[in-house]
Amino acid sequence: MDFKYTEEQEAMRAVARKFAEKEIAPVAGQYDEKDEFPTEIIRKLHEVGLLTIGVPEEYGGPGLDPITQALIAEEISFGDGGTGTTVVASNLLAANPVFVGGNDDQKRRFYSVLNEGKLAAFCLTEPGAGSDAVSMSTTARREGDYYILNGTKQFISNGGVADIFTVFATTDRSLRHKGIIAFMVDTHTPGVTIGKKENKLGIRTSDTRQIIFEDVKVPVANRLGEEGEGWTICMKSLDISRPYIAAMAVGIAQAAYEAAVKYAKERIAFGKPIATFQAIQFMLADMAMGIEASRLFVHKACFLREQGLPFTQMASFAKAFAGDTAMKVTLDAVQILGGYGYVKEYPVEKFMRDAKIMQIYEGTNQIQRVVIANNILR
Structure with missing residues (x-):
């Protein structure tokens, strides 16, 4: 086992985190408030090469490995879960049926659309x-x-x-x-x-x-x-995409966790930062553990897929665990910020709202448990 990222993975992760911090996070709240699609952000994502992360090299894309794709999905979602959804839904979900069941001509036609920034x-x-x-x-x-x-x-x-x-x-x-x-x-x-x-x-x-x-x-x-092959194509496509939904959940949870840590260090109560209180420390410790465990589930699912090994159950592990973790972490972040966590001046209430869908789409977390149980009992 090697838990160290390659130089390329580290570089791509850094590019995505920088973009999320500089281009997405500062305006995500405004787009959220206006219920507006961030066309300008999507255009910029294409310019820096982060919009086509699922396109294979032979079809004009970057040809990224699954873990690199997951790292990018996590970092974009760190900036905004909705923008992460846009990228993942296009590149790592809608494209999967073509990747799984398409012939060469179909792949060239489909991926050419994505390569144009569409x-x-x-x-x-x-x-x-x-x-x-x-x-x-x-x-x-x-x-x-x-x-x-x-x-x-x-x-x-x-x-x-x-x-x-x-x-x-x-x-x-x-x-x-x-x-x-x-x-x-x-x-x-x-x-x-x-x-x-x-x-x-x-x-x-x-x-x-x-x-x-x-x-x-x-x-x-x-x-x-x-x-008659559509259902098999569909199920294989969802297996491939679920670790990336989990990666998005990790990104949202990470953003909420970092906001909670920062606030806990700055907020003074009873004459000292609330981070010194064990009740807060335990919440932060649980948040950190849940996020790291979720990330490891994501990366193991991606690793198994890359190795050509069965990964359906691990993909469901990742999706269910990370989705549930994101919901708990964001709820706890709101709790740590107290009244400030409940108002839109601070981002954690948005993280909480964004996290909920992670338990619902791409197969609800209850369906993931059905998949897991079927694998256990088969």
């Missing part, structure tokens, strides 16, 4: 099919050289700002998972309607929408894999 979105969840995704009702009907898509997708990250979607539909609902099929869909295709932006509790800088497909013609050449 975004992608992963369209799986529906109004009536969240955790039970196999019950999706979006249909794909074959007509010659096209499929006709009809249905509605819900809570789609990057839905209103993406130029390309990866979409899951069913050819026959009675076939359950065996009827699911995956596609690349240009968002400008006739029949694609972008719904209203959701007014969310947290990650308000992330654009979340409902997407409606009405008789959308998708070329057969845009189908990823064969008919």
Whole structure:
């Protein structure tokens, strides 16, 4: 085992942390308050090479290893969880079905969109099919050289700002998972309607929408894999992306922890800094332990994947543990700041709001426990 980062990993992490501290964190609260997508930040991320972290080298990207990708996801989310969501949802979620099931031509077409600084979105969840995704009702009907898509997708990250979607539909609902099929869909295709932006509790800088497909013609050449392979592609894609959601949770927790430590050293009560009180010290110690354990889960999941070893269970370990840790750490940070933690003048209330989604999207933490239990008992 080697817990030391390579020189490249350290360099990329430093670039991402500097960007988060200088470009994201100072304005994240303003974007959050206005419920505004940070277009300028996304443009700058592309300029410094942090927007295409999931693009393989052979398709014009940086070709970063999984741990480097996780480090960057963590640091961007340290600056703002919503911006981290935008990057991860595009590069390390929406791109995964193409990475897993796409042919060379499809990969070149998809990654060329990302290399231009544009975004992608992963369209799986529906109004009536969240955790039970196999019950999706979006249909794909074959007509010659096209499929006709009809249905509605819900809570789609990057839905209103993406130029390309990866979409899951069913050819026959009675076939359950065996009827699911995956596609690349240009968002400008006739029949694609972008719904209203959701007014969310947290990650308000992330654009979340409902997407409606009405008789959308998708070329057969845009189908990823064969008919019936969509569910396998979907599950493999989520396995790959879950450690990066965990990395985002670590970034949010780290930001809350650092804010709490700084405040505890400066806040005077009963004539001395509150950091001298054991009650505060124990909270900070628990925060530090939880964050480090979460980070180790993330890196082990990434390591196993890079080694070509089974990593599904470790990915679920990472996602569930880090998501729960982020929620606890941010809640404790608010508690340490007391009344100041509850007002928007300080960032910890935003960290708390941003952290909650880490327990929900990419498979709720309850679903992660189902995955883990199934692996244990198989």
